[in-house]
């Protein structure tokens with residue numbers, strides 16, 4: 001029996017834009033596998049040093065890629081991370097960059113306990129559309145899509161759009 005091919009999806013964007021919320025719900029509804037790269041790194045201690053300025057461990061990108069390689073080859077993986085330029089380009093069939101309005105994002109990050117420079121830098125990251133530009137440099141423009149992620153209606157619309165895309169991809173590739 002031939003195994004059904006399923007696409008790999010990257011959800012990226014500034015911290016707080018809603019990647020985890022969307023990714024987990026999408027996995028629930030589609031049966032695809034959700035992978036949170038931050039959590040994966042934490043579990044496997046895939047770090048390489050410590051960032052004193054931001055007071056957080058530095059991701060060991062090579063070890064993260066090694067750790068995920070087999071799973072990605074199988075397909076059907078939803079990857080969630082606030083960076084995107086160190087993954088192999090060939091991994092992803094589509095890339096979604098979630099976007100949130102500044103005030104909204106500010107409030108979400110403040111609720112998460114971010115303050116001072118960390119809060120400001122993350123909101124600025126969104127204003128300067130840093131992750132969108134990173135994605136446009138790392139992947140073919142035609143597979144990179146921005147999704148508004150401000151309210152529950154956006155979330156539902158995004159879920160439905162992505163599910164439709166998955167269905168179409170699956171029909172074309174099986």
Ligand code: DAT
Nearest residue numbers: 015016017018019020021149150151152155
């Ligand atoms: P990320 O994984 O990008 O850091 P998250 O999924 O943890 O973001 O969401 C951050 C917060 O925002 C969390 O409290 C849930 C809320 N949120 C996410 N998506 C939302 C949406 N579409 N509408 C309203 N709130 C949302």
